[in-house]
Amino acid sequence: MDNVTIVTGGSRGIGAATCVRLARDGHRVVVGYRSAAHAAHQVVDAVAGAGGQAVAVQADTAVEDEVVALFATAADQLGPVTGLVNNAGIAAPLTRLADVDTADLRRVMDVNVIGAFLCARQAARVMTAGGAIVNVSSTAATLGSPGNYIHYAASKAAVDALTLGLAKELAADGIRVNGVAPGFVHTEIHEQTGDPDRAANVVSRIPVGRLGNPEEIAEAIAWLLSPAASYTTGATLRVAGGL
Template identity: 50%
Template sequence: MDKVLLVTGSSRGIGAATALLAASQGYRICINYLSDHTAAEGVCQQIRALGATAMAVQADVSNEDEIMRLFARIDAEFGPVTHLVNNAASISQSCRVDDMSEFRLLKIMMSNVVGPMLCTKHALLRMSKRHGGQGGSIVNVSSIAARLGSPNEYVDYAASKGALDTFTIGLAKEVAAEGVRVNAVRPGYIHTDFHALSGDPFRVSKLEGGLPMGRGGTADEVAQAIVWLLSDQASYATGTFIDLGGGR
């Protein structure tokens, strides 16, 4: 069976690192991106330099029409998706809940909860033995924030990742007998540019000294866990979480 991997939000950071690592393990990879075409094509070029196959497809994965277009494109060029990493997410400026707008909350929940659920729906229509598929593997990228709550910073983001954790648990049980495994990773302070979206691009460098391990993590370290969970090496793991928080 061809291994066809979709990594949402993979033009940078953890998503890009995951795609590059998976490229060395025989996956055909779709790099999904929202707006930065140049960065997405750059990741594809790196993958092709490794001798693997990749394509970049723009789609807002919080919009079902665009998700359907994304999956149809993959069907046409690579065949049906067999592996999915729900990595795309958004975060907003740090603030308290009593300063959060309805627009902010809806955007976070659409991007971080509804989007992964819709991408999973369309992956299952291709993976699940119930729908004539041959099985597959899904990894959701959650956050240590789901356990900690992120008070005075972004409780909405933490709550969205808590919802993603619950989704992981329920879905893993729902599709276990259909040949589909569902797991998650929960990164903590990781050196990527994602923190710039919350208004604090140097957040990890400022706070890493307080971690038990004394340093922030790297996107490559998170990618190692994701790709292991995707693989047959994790064949008896479903509903499993790997925390990558340096002891936090």
């Protein structure tokens, strides 16, 4: 199959690692980004270095018109979209729910929930049989994250529900929908919590005794998009070192 895959939040962390990993499987990749243009173009260069083809496309996934334009640009520049990695997401300052700022709450829900749904909806509109979607969730969805960011955990639980429901809805169309739920991973997202050392400080809670790497999450995403996962839909694969 001629694969053209959009990776939202593709300029950093798990998204960037996924772009490079998919290129090794022959995907032409759209590196979606909101504001980090320089980093996104560095990912494009890394994909080229891996022997692949990529373009960087700016889009705020929480804005409907920009999501539609993202998919249209992907199709115009690389061909019909066959894959979506719904990865764009944000965290928020660590706090108890009683102290959450309403603006932070709305932004987390806008990006992590509305953005994920808008991208999944557009994928459902344009994909044909053989297409695949992978939603990037989090172990927070099942742990709840009390005292830290319940609102972030709730946003990722919504992503899990999206994965399950849309998988059943699109199965007859030959489109698979799955999720990946990372645990604590070496990425920049922890800086958004106000505690950039948080991930390192929770290593003692992780059964395997270390943080994950973005490349390990990218491997799971690549498998779920591949023909090897042809009988897998509606699943959320936990890649979290035992958490």
